[in-house]
Amino acid sequence: MNPQPAGDRLPREYLRIGFALVLGAAMAMLDATVVAVATRTLAERFGSALSAVAWVTTAYLLTMSVVVPLAGWAMDRFGGRRVWLVAVAAFLAGSVLCGLAWSIPSLIAFRVLQAVGGGLIQPVGQALLGRNVGPRYMARVMAVMSIPMALLPVLGPAVGGVLLAEAGWRWIFFINVPIGVAGIVLVRRWVPASVPGPAGGARFDVRGFALISPGLAALVYGCSAAGDHGGFSAPAAWGPVLAGAVLVTVFVLYSLRTRIQPLVDLRLFRDKAFAVAMLNTALMGATLFGAMFLLPLYFQQAHGFSPLRSGLVLAPQGVGTALSTFAAGRLTNRVGPRVLVMTGTAVATAATLPFALVGAHTSAAALLAPLFLRGLGLGLVMAPLIAAGYSTLRRAAIPQATTTFNILNRVGGSIGTAVLAVILVRGLAGGAPTASRVASAYGATFWWALACTAVTLVTAAFLPGAKAMRAALAAAATHQAADAPAGAGGSTGSTGSTVKTAEPVSA
Incomplete structure (x- = not known):
């Protein structure tokens, strides 16, 4: 059960849980803003075109789109805290490997591993907060935890500029390690272990995953291509957008009719x-x-x-x-x-x-x-x-x-x-x-x-x-x-x- 606070004062336990969980989200957001600043530097260091380096970000975003729909199922199947810890560990492993990358293709591959964790950190952390805090205090805890998240888009470029100038490009990835390790330690200490949900025994929705994940990835890629090519009329844009829209539409129809627990419950x-x-x-x-x-x-x-x-x-x-x-x-x-x-x-x-x-x-x-x-x-x-x-x-x-x-x-x-x-x-x-x-x-x-x-x-x-x-x-x-x-x-x-x-x- 959740603690019963005196009056309407915010329990200190909730702030601890929120602070521990926000470290993961803050790490992922800081990484995104810092990497965005380093695009030109990476192109110069590896002697690659900007279009190739852009895939360092594009591959990350596409992989996150594929992974996000798995968050609810993974929490019900394995328990929220365990999934969050594994996600942060995967993000840290990807960060270290990105910092050791020897070429743009290797960097892109390691960013994919990073995104597998990054796609789960935010939704699983938010769900853990909701389960532990409950709706009565959700807005207040989210508000306190949103303060650093609001400042990170401002601090990120500054941190990225300093790291690129003083420490080298590899440290834009290594900087994630102390933040992630602190998050793992505090979550293990302050966030109660989660038992699997009532749907944890349900079989994995393979058909739903085959529809929603590539559908979302295609939509995200098509929208990105539209911005790069100056409009949705370019085949590189409208093709993925159309394919994504069809897959997502089919998933909606499927999820409303299936008898198993859908990957994303539109009901x-x-x-x-x-x-x-x-x-x-x-x-x-x-x-x-x-x-x-x-x-x-x-x-x-x-x-x-x-x-x-x-x-x-x-x-x-x-x-x-x-x-x-x-x-x-x-x-x-x-x-x-x-x-x-x-x-x-x-x-x-x-x-x-x-x-x-x-x-x-x-x-x-x-x-x-x-x-x-x-x-x-x-x-x-x-x-x-x-x-x-x-x-x-x-x-x-x-x-x-x-x-x-x-x-x-x-x-x-x-x-x-x-x-x-x-x-x-x-x-x-x-x-x-x-x-x-x-x-x-x-x-x-x-x-x-x-x-x-x-x-x-x-x-x-x-x-x-x-x-x-x-x-x-x-x-x-x-x-x-x-x-x-x-x-x-x-x-x-x-x-x-x-x-x-x-x-x-x-x-």
Whole structure:
């Protein structure tokens, strides 16, 4: 059973669990941002074309797309903590081998191993957090743990620049080792061992895996190719996108009819709160990943900033996100996800407007305040969305729910990034890259980013309000009490004992 805290204060035990698990996610995110900075350096060191080095990232993303659907099944079959530990170990092994790589092909192969672990770290860690913390404190723990995650996109380029300049490219991979080892030690110490879920004895959904994993990989690859080739009309783009869409559609039809436990349980969408939260998750994935692609490029191309400086100039957005995420965690159960998500989306939309209006003489300093406000808005969104999605689910459904969350977030991000890349490439094509032309192309692209953010206002209106959230949490508490004795994916210590009552803290 979960500890019963005094009053409504956040148990210290939950913060320990969250801190231990966030180390894995932070390691994977830091790796992604640092490797992105090193693309040109790797091309020079190995004497390879940039198109070949790009597969260092592409192979990683495709492998993650294949692995993510396995997260829910693996947790039910082997237990969440064991899967997380194996995933981090695989990521560390891949990191060490990447640091020892002797050629681009060997580096790509080792990145695939790294991605096998990386694809499981985030969904399994999130599911473990949901199972141990429960829906009542999910938003608050997620908010506290999201603070370092909000700052990493800012710190990553700086860390990458320092490592490349002072230690050499191999250390952009070796830096993962101390973080991952610390995560393994703390998870073994602070996160209770998980028993397999009630579906753990079910046979593996081979047909579902053969449909959903290559389908997602094809979609992600096609979207990436669309950005590289300036549109979805290129065969390298529309071919994989079409194939991926067909495979995913067939999987949807199959999963709704199969009698075995599907790899991704789409029947969870019968729950209104979960369905609306997942729709918002896909839209926010497009907004977040699309902006992460667009903003650094804008400062590099329109203002001539280096990758390091463009990363640092985004610091106000990271600070804003960290501040508002913490506040959102405390307010979610009190005012409901609907108010917070709609408020955050409105603020983020308004703060994107100055980027849509940029001109040839717009200074970078003039955009710092909008970046901070955009970060404030985005920080109000993610924790309430996760809390809303989990609020009406039984603990046994959390692995499947987390898998679905990560798939939609990733696919939404791929589509959003591809669409913005296509619009930007077309805006820049056909003329000399003058200051006015560059500003005009980015301004037009930011209008589309603004529209994508604004759409979430409509879907957010259907999220639970304060009254519905309180009712859902009360029902969840009843379900949790009923589920705990059966050990339906619950958390027990390594000796089978339940978690001790946690010491409450103010957070």
